[in-house]
Amino acid sequence: MRRIGCLFVPDLPLQALVRGEPELMGAPLAVASGEGARARIDCVSVQARTQGVRPGLPVSDALVLAPKLIVRWVPAALIEATRAAALDAAASVSPRVEELAPGVALLDAKGLQQLHGDDRGVAAALIAAASRLGLDASASVASGKALARIAAMGSDGIEVIPKGGERAFLAPLSLAQLGASPKLLETLSRWGIATAGALATLPADGIGSRLGAEGVALHRLACGSDPAPLIPRSPPERFEEVVELDYELAAIEGLLFVLRPALERLVERVSCYALSCRALELRLLLEPVGEAILPVELAAPTREVSTLLSLCRSAIERRPPGAAVRGVRIIAIPAAARHEQLRLFGRPTVAPEKLATALARVAAIVGDDRLGRPSLPDSHLRESFTLSRFDPPPPPDELSFSAEPTRATCISNRDVTKGESLFSADVTEGDRSARAGVASLRLFRPPLPAQVQHGPAGPQSLRAGAVTGWVVSCAGPWRLDVGWHEEPVCRDAFDVELSDGAVYRLLRDLRTGQWSVVGRYD
Amino acid sequence: MAQPSRALGAWRGLPNQEGELAPLLKDLRRIQALITPAELEHRAPSPVPTGLDALDRLLGGGLPEGRIVRLGAAKGTFASALGLRMLSECTVSGKNAALIDRADAFDPRGAAEAGAELERLLWCRPATDRAAIRAADALLASAAFPLVILDLGREERGRGRREEPISSGAWQRLARGAEAARACLIVVGGEVAAGVSAATLSAVQSRARFRGQGPGRIFEGLELTVSLERNRLGLPPGEIRLSFQAPSHFGGDP
Numbered sequence: 001m002r003r004i005g006c007l008f009v010p011d012l013p014l015q016a017l018v019r020g021e022p023e024l025m026g027a028p029l030a031v032a033s034g035e036g037a038r039a040r041i042d043c044v045s046v047q048a049r050t051q052g053v054r055p056g057l058p059v060s061d062a063l064v065l066a067p068k069l070i071v072r073w074v075p076a077a078l079i080e081a082t083r084a085a086a087l088d089a090a091a092s093v094s095p096r097v098e099e100l101a102p103g104v105a106l107l108d109a110k111g112l113q114q115l116h117g118d119d120r121g122v123a124a125a126l127i128a129a130a131s132r133l134g135l136d137a138s139a140s141v142a143s144g145k146a147l148a149r150i151a152a153m154g155s156d157g158i159e160v161i162p163k164g165g166e167r168a169f170l171a172p173l174s175l176a177q178l179g180a181s182p183k184l185l186e187t188l189s190r191w192g193i194a195t196a197g198a199l200a201t202l203p204a205d206g207i208g209s210r211l212g213a214e215g216v217a218l219h220r221l222a223c224g225s226d227p228a229p230l231i232p233r234s235p236p237e238r239f240e241e242v243v244e245l246d247y248e249l250a251a252i253e254g255l256l257f258v259l260r261p262a263l264e265r266l267v268e269r270v271s272c273y274a275l276s277c278r279a280l281e282l283r284l285l286l287e288p289v290g291e292a293i294l295p296v297e298l299a300a301p302t303r304e305v306s307t308l309l310s311l312c313r314s315a316i317e318r319r320p321p322g323a324a325v326r327g328v329r330i331i332a333i334p335a336a337a338r339h340e341q342l343r344l345f346g347r348p349t350v351a352p353e354k355l356a357t358a359l360a361r362v363a364a365i366v367g368d369d370r371l372g373r374p375s376l377p378d379s380h381l382r383e384s385f386t387l388s389r390f391d392p393p394p395p396p397d398e399l400s401f402s403a404e405p406t407r408a409t410c411i412s413n414r415d416v417t418k419g420e421s422l423f424s425a426d427v428t429e430g431d432r433s434a435r436a437g438v439a440s441l442r443l444f445r446p447p448l449p450a451q452v453q454h455g456p457a458g459p460q461s462l463r464a465g466a467v468t469g470w471v472v473s474c475a476g477p478w479r480l481d482v483g484w485h486e487e488p489v490c491r492d493a494f495d496v497e498l499s500d501g502a503v504y505r506l507l508r509d510l511r512t513g514q515w516s517v518v519g520r521y522d
Numbered sequence: 523m524a525q526p527s528r529a530l531g532a533w534r535g536l537p538n539q540e541g542e543l544a545p546l547l548k549d550l551r552r553i554q555a556l557i558t559p560a561e562l563e564h565r566a567p568s569p570v571p572t573g574l575d576a577l578d579r580l581l582g583g584g585l586p587e588g589r590i591v592r593l594g595a596a597k598g599t600f601a602s603a604l605g606l607r608m609l610s611e612c613t614v615s616g617k618n619a620a621l622i623d624r625a626d627a628f629d630p631r632g633a634a635e636a637g638a639e640l641e642r643l644l645w646c647r648p649a650t651d652r653a654a655i656r657a658a659d660a661l662l663a664s665a666a667f668p669l670v671i672l673d674l675g676r677e678e679r680g681r682g683r684r685e686e687p688i689s690s691g692a693w694q695r696l697a698r699g700a701e702a703a704r705a706c707l708i709v710v711g712g713e714v715a716a717g718v719s720a721a722t723l724s725a726v727q728s729r730a731r732f733r734g735q736g737p738g739r740i741f742e743g744l745e746l747t748v749s750l751e752r753n754r755l756g757l758p759p760g761e762i763r764l765s766f767q768a769p770s771h772f773g774g775d776p
Binding site for chain 1: 602605606616617625628630632633640641644646653656663666729732740743744764765766767
């Protein structure tokens, strides 16, 4: 038998307001719509309700009743984000979620016992998920969609309709609570039927001919039968949060201050699907009109708010909007967080998400284009390279089938406390040649323009900024002539040792005759 | 591990000593101010081989894990070649390495020629010393890189506007980060705050090797004498000679 859960978020505009400004929680609040004298109250908080404020009142009348009432007009985008957040909260409990109406999310609760315990545990998990997203909700679990909705909307917390107890649960409820249309209600009221229990006692045979299809459905529901299938929706392809300001912001610090809670809300929503943020887009609403769109690329998917905030800062600093900001929309493109299976013989690898977060954080510090894995294009030009995304392969297995000890083992097995010639100054020639490394060429980016005195035996003296001296030894020239079909490069290279002992690589461009120092051996 | 109880028993004047001291001991252990001998032994750096036998012998087996090692980078000291060798050894053994190249002087083709696996190398090119330190801190905190090379070397061109020196607090933070991640942080060039680095390797003598005469003369490589000076690893000072081949002129194979 199937089980359907329902998460109900009442007063969506009011919750959107409190979610965006948590400091308003506990205050007498009202959300209004309309302008001027036609402005009406739509939703009120419990504190406002105790002071006599009701939905439908003109705003001026409400303020007379409650002088300390806080009245706000909530933008539609903020309500939309809250509506989506309710669905995200439900999706964190079960992957099969349907939206019945704004603020009403249904989910397939079958098979969740292993995760959350019984039906009450599932409902409690729903409320906890909504609470994490800043929503005050009620939840229920029943055997059908309509039953779950009725139970959730009629409850302040958790409501569970046990299997077989549907008819008994519905019996005292009015037919209006079951969703009967006014016309059908009028007919049934003439028959003297006001509750679901009374309707369920009628024989099913004549219901269709007398009350039509709607009557049949209502009768079935009153009898506890609710076979409508769940129609799950697809996971969202993007998440959006909105910040509407009552004032203009011109300083980046103030903007980041309002961005942080919005990013926190966004990351919480993305986390409901076990996803991470792959990319962000900031849309800054400018004063008086206009919009600045700033893409924020991430080196790797992450959920870390401080990292995202740093990247937003660098994006704004790189492309300042040029006008005061009166609102922000943040759009996140999600991506699956990578998971890796533990290996039997290899070294444990770093959690991909942890590595991704570190990369994103470093990218925020140094810039996206200055971080990555060096890649070598197919070229003879030594200075050519590209930066690719850092995605290291897993480490090799450490299981060795060789009985011969490795060099590292040999070293570690020696007793360093006895001073077994470990610190002898010299190494043998054979050892040296076997262990010879390759000297590093420290490149100058860009190369230093140089003045060179050139004789028949090659360069004789060099002056390039702080690099200056007589050439003691010189090797070369080595000619490179490539790229004739694209960007021709034709140059001679020399390795020169100057009088101070440093060795440089020197180039002469044969097309222009210019000399340059490209690097120092170090 | 009966010693703590005996020590507590010596506090005879205090009632219920263990009960009152327990929170204090717990706090001290939380901030890692109180450690047992077993933990101290566990904290002792284990050496990571560099791939150069002579250097490994000088360092008592290799680079000290979880410590800062400074490579002197005065003009012509070839410190970069040492760093490149360590980087190659690390990546070849299947570990990730990070190079924070403040000088923007890294030669990827030379690294590939030296045997480094570029797939395991993260190259970070910060524009300021401050960004370099912050990047090193973030990478150490991730514990994803057993070897982090922080190249603060100054090039001959100068750097335009003079930057403020790196504070000792920042170095202390890096030292703690390296210890927590059990990573080796190698600082090439720059000035490391006193008492932070576990060892300093500096070149005391260097020589370029050329072969042949005239236009066909070849630059063969570099000879370097490296000395280990006073250190915090308990190792005796010593010197070794190292030899490095010159990289190719035409970029090597991609």
